[in-house]
Amino acid sequence: MNAAPPFSIHALELGPMENFVYLIRDRASGRAAVVDPAWEVPRILDLAREQGVCITDILLTHSHHDHVNGIREVLEASDARMHLLRTEAQFWGRHLDLPTLHHGGDVIELGDTPIEILHTPGHTPGSACYRVGDRLITGDTLFVFGCGRCDLPGGDPERMFDTLRRIAEHFPRETVIHPGHNYADTPTSSLAEQLEGNPFLHFDNVRRFVDYRMHYHDRHRDTPYRPVPAGREMP
Ligand SMILES: [Fe+2]
Numbered sequence: 001m002n003a004a005p006p007f008s009i010h011a012l013e014l015g016p017m018e019n020f021v022y023l024i025r026d027r028a029s030g031r032a033a034v035v036d037p038a039w040e041v042p043r044i045l046d047l048a049r050e051q052g053v054c055i056t057d058i059l060l061t062h063s064h065h066d067h068v069n070g071i072r073e074v075l076e077a078s079d080a081r082m083h084l085l086r087t088e089a090q091f092w093g094r095h096l097d098l099p100t101l102h103h104g105g106d107v108i109e110l111g112d113t114p115i116e117i118l119h120t121p122g123h124t125p126g127s128a129c130y131r132v133g134d135r136l137i138t139g140d141t142l143f144v145f146g147c148g149r150c151d152l153p154g155g156d157p158e159r160m161f162d163t164l165r166r167i168a169e170h171f172p173r174e175t176v177i178h179p180g181h182n183y184a185d186t187p188t189s190s191l192a193e194q195l196e197g198n199p200f201l202h203f204d205n206v207r208r209f210v211d212y213r214m215h216y217h218d219r220h221r222d223t224p225y226r227p228v229p230a231g232r233e234m235p
Contacts, residue, residue: 088126
C-alpha cells in the first residue's frame, strides 16, 4: 500500500526567464519551504496563503540573480531561515544575514518532511539539488532534456559531467525531476525519461561531454528542449 507522502510540491513559473519557484508544503506542521524565491513574490505569498502554510524556510539551489531576487521580500513577510551550501555562499560573496550554511548530504527537517541537500557543482561551484521523497529539485543543474550552462563565472563542465553521472547512477529511475527553468514542453520528468532522451546524460567520455556543452549544444538546440536519441548528440 502506498501511503500519501507527508509533503506536496507546488510550482510557479515566474519572470522573463521562465524560472520555476517551488513551494514545498509539509502537511502535518503547516510549514513550507520556498525554493529560489524570485520575480513575483506576492504570487509566492498568495500560494502559501491558499495552501494555509507558513513559510519557515528558504532553500537556494544557487546564487544567480534570477533565482534569488525575491529573498528580501520573502524575509520581510516571514521569519524564514535561509539555507544554502557553504561553497555557494563563498562563491557568491554577498553579505547574508544569518543564513544556515550546509555541506552536501545534510538533511533539513521541514516538520515531518526531511529534505536532503546535495552538492552538485558544474553550473556554479556550490550549486545544490534538494531531494524530497522521490522528487529531486535540480535548479540549473539538470533541466528536462537539458542541463545548466557551464561558461559563466564559476562554471565547470568537467564537474558538471561528474555531477550528472552521480545523479544518473545514484537515484532510482522513477525519481521525478523538478528543474529551475521551464525549458521543455513538460514541467517535470522522470529520471528514466531523462536517461533515455537527455543528451547530457548520454556521454561516457568527459572530453566529448565538455565539447558538446561548451561548443556544440547552444548553436544547435533551442527551447523547448525535446528528447535526443542516444548517439545523436553530435555528428
Ligand atoms: Fe543559474
